[in-house]
Amino acid sequence: MSTPAGGPSRQADVIVVGAGPAGATTAYYLAKAGLDVLAVEKSKFPREKVCGDGLTPRATREIECMGLPTTYERGWRRNKGLRLIGGGHSLEMPWPDVSAFPNYGLVRTRLGFDAELAAHAERAGARLLQQHAVTAPIVDEKTGRVSGVRVRETDDAGRKTGPEADFRAPVVVAADGISARMALALGLEKRDDRPMGVAVRTYFTSPRHDDDWLESWVEIRAKGTAGHPGPVLPGYGWVFGVGDGTSNVGLGILNSSKQFGKVDYRRVLRDWTDSTPEAWGFRPENQVGRVRGAALPMAFNRTPHYVPGMLLVGDSAGMVNPFNGEGIAYAMEAGRIAADTIAQAFTRRPAMNADRELAAYPDRIKTAWGSYFTLGRGFVQVIGRPALMALGIKYGMSSRTLMRFVVKLLANLTEDPRHRRDGYDRVIHALDRLVPATSNQ
Template identity: 55%
Template sequence: MTAAAHDDADVIVVGAGPAGAGAAYWCASAGLDVLLLEKSAFPRDKICGDGLTPRAVSELVRMGVPIREQDGWIRNVGLRVIGGGHRIELPWPELSSYPSYGLARARTTFDQTLAEHARAAGAKLSERTSVTGPVLDERTGRVVGVRARPVDDAGRRAGDEVEYRAPVVIDAGGVSARLATSVGRVKRDDRPMGVAVRTYFRTPRHDDPWMESHLELWDGEPGRSHLMPGYGWIFSLGDGTANVGLGSVSSTAAATKVDYKDLFARWMAHAPAEWEFTPEHQVGPVRGAALPMGFNRGPMYADGLLLAGDSAGMVSPFNGEGIAYGLQAGRVAADAISQALTRGSAAGRERALATYQQRMREDLGGYYTLGRLFVRIIEHPQVMRLCTRYGLPRPLLMKFVLKLLSDCYEPRGGDTVDRVIAGLARMAPAA
């Protein structure tokens, strides 16, 4: 089945972040007519740590995105972990499945690069286009398009509402998932939810080849408060600045009472002076965002609408990363859609589209289940204290932790650590 004569595209993608741009790129590369709708204008910001693990890098390599230093990237060699009086450096593992390096780049240019890459593949990119709701088939209730209107740089209405139609729509619109919510796909409150805040500093640390993680976040003054489940980060961008932020996680979607911006300010007040993490060197405000985790919204496909990236809660409960999984979701979604649009019957099309959720759950469901258990454990301050004080000095344990938390292990084969993690992920129910 292909687009009907009255359709505007084979597939409409809402949101040009990593998941949306990735889906648009792969769909366009498969020869489909793609309409990519983005409510902002590029370049635009996104609350993120700006660091990419080797798993995310491998997705960029698949897409053919240029990742040289002259293209605006800085490579990192691994993770430096600080906590409990310890400081250790953990190189990214040497694997056949993923490269042995990560990348960093500000989201203001990263997302634009992906969107332009999708456009170069043939996707039609429409910026300053705010999607206001779905278009439903009156008979079946199936999503057959979207309503949208042009907006200005401030998000204000700048024209009349129009309809765009396509056999398949992808909601890659982020944590708010307005399109998915409008058709009744509410988030699950029993899944982890993270909160992150970050800003940028001009700093001598801008070219540090290590991603740095600080495991001791106190919800008050150290020694008179609780150790929080989360970490602070310093990700160098190689352009004179570093992305500095912190994130914490809860095992449920219940709101916390922590003032994260105040927590960040207290962390910065104790930073070494030579780092220059001071107001006069700060670039932009401290901004925060929610991180939906562990497949917290679904189904990932039903009635013509697929969910990808943050709209489906594809952030890892282990480390708060969403870029790798958004890119993966875009690739898998495009494959399912390409297959579906060649089928000769509605039933055949639906079977092909249903493989999207099946494949994502098979690959990530068990891992995310382990992540939910991990969050429940580290929510206990005494556990976090024991982990930072006694776990960090143990090299084999930390090798296991790095591969587990970064999702960088050989899914088949590899060393003993890889086989243990892969076995645990397979045994864990993909709920």
């Protein structure tokens, strides 16, 4: 459905820029809270996004909280946990049993997932305006407050067409992904002291399409000289069975090594897939679609997360987990937190109290993941050293006990400190208390 760009629809309580997982989740919760929310999406659903399509229990919890059906008949597949491959070992590590999270993950292509999530927000009462690109925020000249957005229609090819139109709302949510056009228009540049990654992926028709484990290859190497392997790259390759006859195959690499920016990641992907068993089908003749790539903005790499009248949610704010490159879970959690913050602000009078409520949003996000993201920044620096990365793979992969701890840490799946915890949880929570929370101000 596409709301007509005219009349009273140009005014809303909240305008959400972008209807991916961050924006659609925000719009859903705002609509459930009874607010008039307009989500503006530059593309038309369904549309493709670069992603591994694998969802951990953390993301699965957010989907379940929204009541979005995730049945096999609707294209969803459950997974049991991680199969880790490296150093001559293959370990199947079930997702940990944690009271706050389901004990399974999901796989769903972004082509279908994003469309379903946006439609779910519509059913909750959100208005969805597709094929409309936000070109700039509208800033009140007197107060400096964001008070709306400027919009142009787009055609099927994504080209902007027609005249600009102004849409107004007392609150705007920037959920416009890695482009972060809204934030950039307000001078919010990315932070160079935060890690970045790059992901490349494609699909192959493969007999492995129905694998019920998320497979992670932790020993991905750059191309070496004749007879010598290249250095281990800080990142991992993945094989996620989609269940439709294809597997999503890709890799994610961090910027903490000297090789970052000097390596042809598409070539690394090709060399790796060529080294896999031919029976798996990861060969050019079985490839479905081209290799696509995207940046991974991590650990709050764009701040502050609130400026008067506008909140940043998801990739636009660098809310990607630096431990594992997961972004959807944090985009959806941030959307839920942002919507709750905005809903609370709408109950506050006078207006200064509402602004005070909105200004608390960065602290709520910082409380949720600030210390964890600080730990992640340290992890990124360690694995950026090829020798340390190689040692970690050699000795870590030989210990199932250690890898159980690693899975809990990397996927951020620990028991609430108020509940009974195992030794792994106590160590992780102790580390959280010892490190300062990453600033997102």
